[in-house]
Amino acid sequence: MEDAGFIIGGYVLTFATVSFMAWRVLHAGRRLGKQVPDADKYWR
Amino acid sequence: MTTTDPTLTHTDSPGDRPDVGAGSGTRGTRIIGIATIIAMGWLVAFGLGFSPEDRDQRESVRLLYVHVPTIWIAYLAFTVTAISSGMYFFGKKKSLGWDRLAGASAEIGTAFVAVTLVIGAMWGRLTWGVFWQWDARLTTTALLFVTYIGYLAVRRLGGTHDQRARRSAIIGMIAVLEIPLVHWSVRLWRSLHQEATVLGTDGDVSMDGLMLFSLFIGVIAFSLLYLWLVIHRTRVMAMEDLLDDRGLDDALAARRAEVVPSSNQAASNKEGTV
Numbered sequence: 001m002e003d004a005g006f007i008i009g010g011y012v013l014t015f016a017t018v019s020f021m022a023w024r025v026l027h028a029g030r031r032l033g034k035q036v037p038d039a040d041k042y043w044r
Numbered sequence: 045m046t047t048t049d050p051t052l053t054h055t056d057s058p059g060d061r062p063d064v065g066a067g068s069g070t071r072g073t074r075i076i077g078i079a080t081i082i083a084m085g086w087l088v089a090f091g092l093g094f095s096p097e098d099r100d101q102r103e104s105v106r107l108l109y110v111h112v113p114t115i116w117i118a119y120l121a122f123t124v125t126a127i128s129s130g131m132y133f134f135g136k137k138k139s140l141g142w143d144r145l146a147g148a149s150a151e152i153g154t155a156f157v158a159v160t161l162v163i164g165a166m167w168g169r170l171t172w173g174v175f176w177q178w179d180a181r182l183t184t185t186a187l188l189f190v191t192y193i194g195y196l197a198v199r200r201l202g203g204t205h206d207q208r209a210r211r212s213a214i215i216g217m218i219a220v221l222e223i224p225l226v227h228w229s230v231r232l233w234r235s236l237h238q239e240a241t242v243l244g245t246d247g248d249v250s251m252d253g254l255m256l257f258s259l260f261i262g263v264i265a266f267s268l269l270y271l272w273l274v275i276h277r278t279r280v281m282a283m284e285d286l287l288d289d290r291g292l293d294d295a296l297a298a299r300r301a302e303v304v305p306s307s308n309q310a311a312s313n314k315e316g317t318v
């Protein structure tokens with residue numbers, strides 16, 4: 001049972017971390033995207 | 045970031061303007077993002093479900109489907125940082141795009157090393173009975189983590205973008221030399237950590253087929269995640285740099301506007317005294 005706690009906890013922790021990273025970068029992109037004209041975005 | 049777009053008025057919200065408002069996403073990143081979510085779903089299904097338990101490690105082997113891919117992708121990320129740093133430092137154009145790619149890749153690599161260390165500690169608790177040992181592999185990995193924390197701290201020092209790029213490029217090219225040390229630490233010193241199961245020197249892969257497949261899915265999932273994150277983060281950094289430059293330009297223009305009237309005033313005062 002201890003094994004299951006560590007294993008599931010490890011997966012939950014990993015996905016929580018990567019989800020937070022993804023949210024943070026998307027949020028920053030949207031926030032800054034409102035201040036920068038599309039003409040200055042090389043990916044547009 | 046406190047800088048705002050001077051072309052926007054109070055009555056003109058960004059969403060109303062067709063030329064402003066898009067974030068860092070494109071059709072390509074959306075496809076990579078969806079592929080990442082699917083691959084992560086497969087990783088959970090195989091890692092926690094379909095993959096059998098190991099004869100020796102029993103259920104704790106399931107943690108390795110996250111632990112191993114995250115450190116491999118961290119190695120890749122730091123290698124990209126070193127190559128991008130070299131492209132900036134030795135390149136004739138000194139393009140800041142290389143510097144931003146180096147910084148974005150290092151951020152993601154550092155986060156992946158943190159995940160590796162935490163998951164490794166959990167695996168260690170189940171397999172060795174302790175969360176941490178000052179073992180060669182664990183210690184060198186912790187050193188790698190601290191080194192890249194330092195790299196990221198140096199990137200946040202003041203100065204121009206070129207100064208940032210130059211000093212961080214030097215660190216980025218030197219820090220990558222730690223990766224062989226981490227990888228070969230289990231052979232160089234007597235280590236509690238097991239030797240490489242897949243990337244060993246003999247080329248023999250000593251893993252069950254379904255276990256190897258689960259590990260392979262983990263590598264694919266985290267590779268896709270890295271690609272998605274690094275594209276977005278590089279674009280966000282480009283916007284941050286652009287707004288930094290614009291903020292500096294605005295500050296200089298404001299300063300000049302202050303100086304010009306005061307110098308005119310000084311000139312008129314001088315004429316008055318004559």
